[in-house]
Amino acid sequence: xxxxxxxxxxxxxxxxxxxxxxxxxxxxxxxxxxxxxxxxxxxxxxxxxxxxxxxxxxxxxxxxxxxxxxxxxxxxxxxxxxxxxxxxxxxxxxxxxxxxxxxxxxxxxxxxxxxxxxxxxxxxxxxxxxxxxxxxxxxxxxxxxxxxxxxxxxxxxxxxxxxxxxxxxxxxxxxxxxxxxxxxxxxxxxxxxxxxxxxxxxxxxxxxxxxxxxxxxxxxxxxxxxxxxxxx
Amino acid sequence: xxxxxxxxxxxxxxxxxxxxxxxxxxxxxxxxxxxxxxxxxxxxxxxxxxxxxxxxxxxxxxxxxxxxxxxxxxxxxxxxxxxxxxxxxxxxxxxxxxxxxxxxxxxxxxxxxxxxxxxxxxxxxxxxxxxxxxxxxxxxxxxxxxxxxxxxxxxxxxxxxxxxxxxxxxxxxxxxxxxxxxxxxxxxxxxxxxxxxxxxxxxxxxxxxxxxxxxxxxxxxxxxxxxxxxxxxxxxxxxxxxxxxxxxxxxxxxxxxxxxxxxxxxxxxxxxxxxxxxxxxxxxxxxxxxxxxxxxxxxxxxxxxxxx
Amino acid sequence: xxxxxxxxxxxxxxxxxxxxxxxxxxxxxxxxxxxxxxxxxxxxxxxxxxxxxxxxxxxxxxxxxxxxxxxxxxxxxxxxxxxxxxxxxxxxxxxxxxxxxxxxxxxxxxxxxxxxxxxxxxxxxxxxxxxxxxxxxxxxxxxxxxxxxxxxxxxxxxxxxxxxxxxxxxxxxxxxxxxxxxxxxxxxxxxxxxxxxxxxxxxxxxxxxxxxxxxxxxxxxxxxxxxxxxxxxxxxxxxxxxxxxxxxxxxxxxxxxxxxxxxxxxxxxxxxxxxxxxxxxxxxxxxxxxxxxxxxxxxxxxxxxxxxxxxxxx
Numbered sequence: 070x071x072x073x074x075x076x077x078x079x080x081x082x083x084x085x086x087x088x089x090x091x092x093x094x095x096x097x098x099x100x101x102x103x104x105x106x107x108x109x110x111x112x113x114x115x116x117x118x119x120x121x122x123x124x125x126x127x128x129x130x131x132x133x134x135x136x137x138x139x140x141x142x143x144x145x146x147x148x149x150x151x152x153x154x155x156x157x158x159x160x161x162x163x164x165x166x167x168x169x170x171x172x173x174x175x176x177x178x179x180x181x182x183x184x185x186x187x188x189x190x191x192x193x194x195x196x197x198x199x200x201x202x203x204x205x206x207x208x209x210x211x212x213x214x215x216x217x218x219x220x221x222x223x224x225x226x227x228x229x230x231x232x233x234x235x236x237x238x239x240x241x242x243x244x245x246x247x248x249x250x251x252x253x254x255x256x257x258x259x260x261x262x263x264x265x266x267x268x269x270x271x272x273x274x275x276x277x278x279x280x281x282x283x284x285x286x287x288x289x290x291x292x293x294x295x296x297x298x299x300x301x
Numbered sequence: 302x303x304x305x306x307x308x309x310x311x312x313x314x315x316x317x318x319x320x321x322x323x324x325x326x327x328x329x330x331x332x333x334x335x336x337x338x339x340x341x342x343x344x345x346x347x348x349x350x351x352x353x354x355x356x357x358x359x360x361x362x363x364x365x366x367x368x369x370x371x372x373x374x375x376x377x378x379x380x381x382x383x384x385x386x387x388x389x390x391x392x393x394x395x396x397x398x399x400x401x402x403x404x405x406x407x408x409x410x411x412x413x414x415x416x417x418x419x420x421x422x423x424x425x426x427x428x429x430x431x432x433x434x435x436x437x438x439x440x441x442x443x444x445x446x447x448x449x450x451x452x453x454x455x456x457x458x459x460x461x462x463x464x465x466x467x468x469x470x471x472x473x474x475x476x477x478x479x480x481x482x483x484x485x486x487x488x489x490x491x492x493x494x495x496x497x498x499x500x501x502x503x504x505x506x507x508x509x510x511x512x513x514x515x516x517x518x519x520x521x522x523x524x525x526x527x528x529x530x531x532x533x534x535x536x537x538x539x540x541x542x543x544x545x546x547x548x549x550x551x552x553x554x555x556x557x558x559x560x561x562x563x564x565x566x567x568x569x570x571x572x573x574x575x576x577x578x579x580x581x582x583x584x585x586x587x588x589x590x591x592x593x594x595x596x597x598x599x600x601x602x603x604x605x606x607x608x609x
Numbered sequence: 610x611x612x613x614x615x616x617x618x619x620x621x622x623x624x625x626x627x628x629x630x631x632x633x634x635x636x637x638x639x640x641x642x643x644x645x646x647x648x649x650x651x652x653x654x655x656x657x658x659x660x661x662x663x664x665x666x667x668x669x670x671x672x673x674x675x676x677x678x679x680x681x682x683x684x685x686x687x688x689x690x691x692x693x694x695x696x697x698x699x700x701x702x703x704x705x706x707x708x709x710x711x712x713x714x715x716x717x718x719x720x721x722x723x724x725x726x727x728x729x730x731x732x733x734x735x736x737x738x739x740x741x742x743x744x745x746x747x748x749x750x751x752x753x754x755x756x757x758x759x760x761x762x763x764x765x766x767x768x769x770x771x772x773x774x775x776x777x778x779x780x781x782x783x784x785x786x787x788x789x790x791x792x793x794x795x796x797x798x799x800x801x802x803x804x805x806x807x808x809x810x811x812x813x814x815x816x817x818x819x820x821x822x823x824x825x826x827x828x829x830x831x832x833x834x835x836x837x838x839x840x841x842x843x844x845x846x847x848x849x850x851x852x853x854x855x856x857x858x859x860x861x862x863x864x865x866x867x868x869x870x871x872x873x874x875x876x877x878x879x880x881x882x883x884x885x886x887x888x889x890x891x892x893x894x895x896x897x898x899x900x901x902x903x904x905x906x907x908x909x910x911x912x913x914x915x916x917x918x919x920x921x922x923x
Contacts, residue, residue, distance in 0.1 A: 079890050119810065123804075123808065142898065143807055143808060144808075144811055144812050144813070145810075145812075147808060147810035148810045154807045155805070155808075159802055159804065159805040159808075160802075160805070161801045161802055161805065162801070162802075163797060163801055164797070164801060168794065168797075171794065172794060172798050172806070172809055173809055175791065175793070175810075177794075214809070218809070218810070234760070238876050306649075313863070320904075339719055339722075372755075391900060392906065394904050395903060395904065398723075399718060399719050399905070400665055400718075400719075401903050403665075403667075403719070403722060404665075404856065404860070404899055404902075404903050405899065405900055405903040405904070407853060407856075407896075407899055408895075408896045408897065408898070408899030408900035408901075408902075408903065409896065409900060410896065411892050411893060411895050411896025411897075411899070412893060412896035412897060412900065414892070414896075415890035415891075415892050416890070416893065418889065418890045419888060419890045419893070423889075442841060443812055485668075544730070547723065551723070580738070582734055582738045583735055583738060585734050585903035586731050586734045586735055586738060589727045589728075589730045589731040589734065590727070590731045592723070592727050593712070593723075593724045593727035593728050593731070594712075595714055596716055596717075596720050596723060596724050597712050597713070597715050597724060600716065
């Protein structure tokens with residue numbers, strides 16, 4: 070098989086005296102669904118923010134499709150085939166759903182916009198103002214915007230937070246339908262979602278990789294249980 | 302006059318300007334530090350102080366000192382009251398949104414300026430200083446006999462100008478004492494540091510804001526009363542103090558009291574000295590470009606901390 | 610009706626109406642409307658940056674003046690004719706916008722406002738400093754004889770009106786088209802949520818840069834046209850007042866709408882016209898308008914219309 074889609078080597082982020090992410094080596098093969106879990110403050114969001122270019126790294130390198138993209142600004146990394154959804158929903162509240170998708174698609178083709186919305190079941194609300202939607206629906210819209218970009222790598226930061234059970238079912242179905250063509254890196258606290266979707270799991274704790282492996286391996290890992298899973 | 306005495310004169314005149322500038326800029330800096338808003342109408346409160354001073358002096362017949370003392374008391378109070386009204390009627394209503402505050406205070410600027418035009422008129426009018434004695438200043442020269450002291454023609458200052466400098470220093474020290482020692486100062490500093498926590502502690506943030514806004518305007522008006530016997534009162538006089546205050550606050554660091562005073566000294570003195578040697582227009586061009594470039598390349602000014 | 614057709618109908622209809630008014634209005638109002646249309650072009654330019662991109666500049670007078678002096682000085686001192694002078698005016702404004710953009714776009718929010726204000730003030734003072742050529746505050750008049758374009762004497766009221774109409778129509782249609790296309794949508798995205806726009810793969814800085822240059826050049830076009838059509842060049846047009854005016858016009862008419870700027874100019878023009886008959890303190894009206902708008906109607910006239918009744922209004 071070819072080189073991994075995404076690779077980080079010694080990726081580090083320091084804020085003054087505090088080290089949020091410490092020397093993380095990470096490898097993500099093409100087409101995999103990979104979950105990033107860990108306690109709050111473990112550095113998960115910081116890590117994916119550095120991968121996407123949202124925040125600069127203090128040290129280390131990021132490789133995408135074999136190319137070193139460490140020096141590339143965020144918008145160029147997105148163009149190279151990444152998509153990123155925020156932990157706190159960031160959609161255009163005052164614009165319509167159609168306008169939101171249009172910006173993600175970089176096209177105003179009506180058919181494509183409706184198709185993109187249909188993947189999360191929101192096609193009937195295309196002309197509604199985004200801010201009028203429930204939080205859950207706004208979350209789904211953001212996911213739809215990520216998917217609409219047809220990325221090589223889709224980064225999802227706690228995508229199911231705020232979603233109702235039925236919506237989570239729909240989400241799982243959507244992610245499974247993408248498996249193979251899109252590589253997925255998701256941060257999740259909902260262990261049911263993680264176990265249902267993830268092919269491999271990496272556990273972060275205080276900025277370092279604690280463990281990495283298949284769901285069964287992680288579930289059986291004593292250190293992980295102690296640090297994080299507990300009664301999950 | 303030779304270069305030496307000429308320079309000394311420029312320095313003294315600059316000191317007068319710097320004193321008044323320090324007070325005016327302090328008002329602007331205080332408002333930004335505590336409330337995080339930019340009051341574009343700040344210069345108009347300065348003008349208001351000057352105009353009210355003229356009205357008071359004109360009304361209170363008798364020795365100019367009576368009118369002056371009256372103005373010192375009344376003008377800042379009037380300016381403060383108007384400012385508090387602006388805070389309650391406009392600023393609070395837009396929840397101190399930075400952009401809305403700037404646009405709103407631009408409107409207030411025009412309202413105050415044009416009202417002055419309608420009531421006070423377009424002329425510049427002088428106010429008599431409470432006292433004014435010409436004091437000749439000595440200059441020293443090294444000759445064959447040793448140090449010789451003499452009084453160059455034209456090297457003099459008035460007692461009133463010395464008073465302005467002294468008064469400004471006194472007011473600044475009093476203000477610093479209040480800010481760092483008194484309960485009111487503590488309330489202001491607490492609100493500046495963390496509005497949310499201040500609210501949680503039961504500090505009436507809304508009222509603190511009104512008082513601070515009023516205080517800022519009052520300081521500007523006070524500075525104007527001090528300068529108006531030297532410089533006449535005119536409805537368009539706000540432009541220069543506003544520009545200079547902006548320069549001082551930006552270079553000294555928005556919200557830093559110490560920075561404001563140091564920058565005022567720097568700017569006031571150099572403005573005084575430079576305009577003796579360069580054309581005033583050119584020195585103003587350089588000053589405005591300086592402010593812009595400082596904001597572009599060093600937004601925290603000289604003393605401020607980087608904004609979160 | 611498709612959005613494209615609707616937009617054409619609205620804007621085309623407006624232009625047709627203005628065309629007709631050129632023949633129907635009495636001389637006084639025809640002259641006013643010609644002036645209004647040139648100033649509305651300035652407002653349209655300002656709206657691109659403020660209304661659509663969300664960047665509040667307090668220094669646009671420097672771009673207006675760049676166009677005005679860029680045309681006026683060559684015509685006056687070098688005897689250059691109208692058309693190439695207009696080109697020089699546009700070029701001056703474009704160059705200045707580019708320079709200012711590279712510096713000012715390093716700041717955001719309040720700092721951006723102050724930086725643009727300061728650059729503009731420096732520009733105003735520079736015009737005064739070089740008074741020998743610019744005649745400073747007093748300004749200078751451009752000879753009637755040279756104010757003709759392609760054989761048409763622009764000092765004739767009807768020709769002048771139509772020239773103003775052409776200018777405004779081009780500006781209006783250009784911005785309408787630009788804002789409906791992808792570029793405009795991205796600017797709106799930058800305004801609404803800059804971080805989200807960046808993370809959708811858009812080069813935010815390049816878009817802001819383009820917005821400043823388009824905005825500045827349109828403003829310069831208005832300035833150059835003003836000098837050419839009304840024959841006067843003066844430092845007042847570079848002063849702070851002429852930076853506040855477009856903000857006021859756009860806020861009043863409706864920021865982020867295409868016809869808002871024109872509505873704002875018409876309203877303010879006649880309001881000031883009326884109040885200067887009453888008092889010499891007519892800017893009081895501008896002050897009151899700004900305060901009332903800030904408090905009660907941030908969306909402006911067309912903005913409110915769009916919000917309440919016509920959501921499709923471009």
